[in-house]
Structure formats: structure tokens, C-alpha cells
Amino acid sequence: MHLKKWDELPEFMRTNAVREYYDILSKKKVSLVLKRIFDIAASFLMLIILCPVMLVIAVMIKLDSKGPVFFRQERITRYGRVFRIYKFRTMVDRADKLGSLVTVEHDSRITRVGKMLRKIRLDELPQLINVLNGDMTFVGTRPEVKRYVDAYTDEMNATLLLPAGITSQASIKYKDEDELLAGADDIDKVYIEKVLPGKMRYNLESIRKFSFISELATMVQTVLAVF
DSSP states (O other): OOOOOGGGSOGGGOSHHHHHHHHHHHTOHHHHHHHHHHHHHHHHHHHHHTHHHHHHHHHHHHHHSSSOSEEEEEEEOGGGOEEEEEEEOOBSTTGGGSSOSSOOTTOTTBOHHHHHHHHTTGGGTTHHHHHHHTSEEEESOOOOOHHHHTTOOTTGGGGGGSOEEEEOHHHHHTTTHHHHHTTOSSHHHHIIIIIHHHHHHHHHHHHHTOOHHHHHHHHHHHHHHHO
8 A cells, every 4th residue: 555646636635734644654664565465364254254254244134124135336436536435234224315324322323233234334244345446444434334534634634545435433432422413403414513623633643653553452442342
């Protein structure tokens, strides 16, 4: 994994606010290389080991509700590139057409099996495919839909210097995000104006302190937070 040259970044990212974070990451070349090597090796190995578990989950989803096993949606990753994220479907089919793009506590669209999967984040397992493909990484800012990325400030755009991640410090701190949004009259507005800025403070701080070792520590903390 390497950074593009500054002049090769998308125009919307070539700002003074992003430059601060770009200069920090440009000095972390070894950690960036180790990060990608780990992503490839770990995701490949985990896909092999967890294949039986993922097969069982797929059968449970099909027996529980109508619709596909996987949920695929366009999200934004490194440099503002669009990709399709893989997740196990935890909501009724076409749930994104029936309400907000974020979920809240006791969301009626969540299926019985989906509730269990979300509780211990097993719905995220298919994202190992995204990691292997290079669209995502194990530790990084969670990928958002374009609507929310369009609301980023110049400084928030610095998170797009790295691939979107499965987990992060922000994910740990906001693991009960759905509870924060429960009862909001306008969920999207509350998410953009209150939740997103809070999460981004952690994401930007993680870039300032970026190292391969710190990312391994975040992965361990994620496991502890889940269980």
C-alpha cells in the first residue's frame, strides 16, 4: 500500500486541511506496506477458516426471511472511489428503500437472525472479501454512502487517504450508535450533524497516531468490545 503523489490526489482532497494528514502518512511507508501485507494474508486465511461458519450463517438467513444472503451497497473508499461492500443481510429485503440509510435501536427492518448477527458483528464477515480485493482494510474509517461523504468537511476528507475499514477506534466508541439515533425525528440529519463529527474526531486522531502496531491493538480492542 502506498500513497499517491500529492498532485495525483483527487482535486477535492488537495486542501491544506488534508495536507497535514498526508504529510504524516507519507512518513509511515513501512507501516503502510506491513498493513497491506497483513490485510492480504489475514483475510485470505480467515476466509478459508471461517468458510464453514459463513455457510451456516447463509443457510440461517435464507431460512429466516425472503431475500438474498448478501447485502451489497455502494460505499466510498480510498480517494473517493466507489465500491460495493459485502455484508450478510440482516434486514428485510430492500430495507434501504424503506427507511434511513442508518439503523436505530429496535429498527423494525432488522430480521431475527439479523439481530443476532449484528450483536456480535458476524454480519461483517463477508467484508473479508473486500479486504482481500483492496477495497477495504481491517482498521480504518468505516465506509459511508455517498450522501454522507458529501457532507464531509475538508478535514474529514483526510480519512479517504486510506482504504475504508472493518473496524476503528470510532467503531469501538460508537458501537451502540443505533441507540444514539433512536427516537430522532430526522435520523439522517442527526447522524450528519452530531454522530458523524464525533466519529471523525477519533478517525482523524487515528491517522495522526498511525502505525501498524497501533492498528493491531485496535483489532484486539474490537474483539474485546464485541465479546
